[in-house]
Amino acid sequence: CRAAGTVAGTEFRFVGEAGSNLCQGCWCCRRPARASSRASSPARPNRPPPPPPSGPPRSKVHTYGYNAENPLRIQTHAERTKNFFLVVGDWGKAGGPGPCQVAVAEKMKAYVRTQREAGNNLLFVASVGDNFYWTGVTPDAWERQWASTYGTWDATSPLYQVPWLSVLGNHDLGNDDTYALCPEKQPLATLEGKHYGSKQFNADRNPLRPDAGCDDAGTVAAEPARCAKNTSFYWLPDYNYHYELPAAGLEVIALDTNDQAIDAIGGDAS
Template sequence: MKEMSMIYTRRSLIQGGLASLALGSLAHAAGKQEGQPARDLSFLVVGDWGDGQSRATASAVAKAMGEIGAQKATSFVISTGDNFYESGVDSTTDTKWQTNFEEIYSAPSLQVPWYAVLGNHDYGGSAKAQIDYSKKSRRWRMPGHYFAESKAFGGSKADFFFLDTQRMKGDTLMEIVLHPDAELQLDWLDRKLSASVAPWKIVVGHHPVFSGGRHGDSTFLGQRLKPILDRHGVSMYLCGHDHHLEALRSERVAYFVSGSGSRSRPPRPHPKSLFASPVPGFLLIELSSTGGTASFFDTDAALVYSQPLAL
């Protein structure tokens, strides 16, 4: 593991996580043998990646994602928003689709579904264009401003709930007035989670509930979204917005910030943080019927942090 500044961890968690990673990899390999159903589910999480001005960094992250994706036979990618800087895309034919997405994430292992949410920078252009691109692309998946997906594997199941937190952020009165469907989304999520019987419940949004980054914690999400996550036994909340990698925990919910797909900034210490780093990179999640592992990787496809996930 590389030595690097601005990284802080809880040693016991990373040691336990590395052991879980090794066991998880063996189980994954066994489950992928010919004629055998997959015993686990693995996927990548990257955010704040669509920066044409930081193409070298984005390309390095994409290359590493391709390597880890191939090693782990990942089934899909989750994008935590800010898909296109500085101001989204104008249409489904905008050249950024090619230059910032199709040409960058060209590795064979990344030719899988990409489940994406909208970030604040995406609203500088046409949010509808990103939704409509789902009809043109065989891998871009954004059927609406918020939506749900389910994945069955190895006798288990994971339910995913994707939010448009730019329209429900509401940290100021003006934001609440501008985005009145915040309550609609929260009601939808509450009902969907209440009906879910999946062992793994995973919620995705652009803005962090908790973060040691420049933007920090969201008052509105902490007050309105967090109680829903806690009440329904959500396993994890995945987000971006702050341009670093971070693992946090509050109550029984794991919070992961994966927002350094093309830009990075140093995080500050946070009381709920288990690990934080300014390096560009991404997150790998591996789930089974008995547990899981969350692992951050850098642009060299080197593991920088790992922790176990419990049901």
């Protein structure tokens, strides 16, 4: 009897009880050892590379319809930890500004002033929705609820011309901004086949912005008072968008999640 294995070209295999380590009589078989399957397998023929795809080359760049690479030219501090931003939401007030809104705005200004004195740099204000209560923006709300409250048009304010990166909330989709949620019914603008209806969108998608058209020097010269009401740094290019600040190692992704609360759209059960 031999232990299972290959000896002198003969292969001994166990065919009896499991765990047996000796070949005993009929419990063992012997046969010439076979070459390994790898050695006996024929070599695979070299296959030619697949042909190149037909048709025009595909673009690797997705077209968003807006510029995401810091279009507002936000300045960053070379030391990353010296940069900061503010986040505010539900800041609007019907007929406002209200006392709570004013109090929060003053705290924001005081905080920014203190941070700047410490050598820190405000990048932007992130506005996370419900910006103009109760039922969307009105023509006078830009000045009454936003500019006068936060000092965005006041050169002495710490928030003067600070960019606001905004997104829509359910109160921004009410009767005062009737087609914000269904722009295909009455679009304010159509870009690349997509309709836009919100009166908060950037001026290229919303000709009802107070300073729409004021990127033209002739318009500024002809209408200086209107063009002084600068809303171009209130940034809302689409329902969902992203904003890149490579120098600060930061990317902002703005998502409209109103589909998660359809019953609350409009803010006043409209």
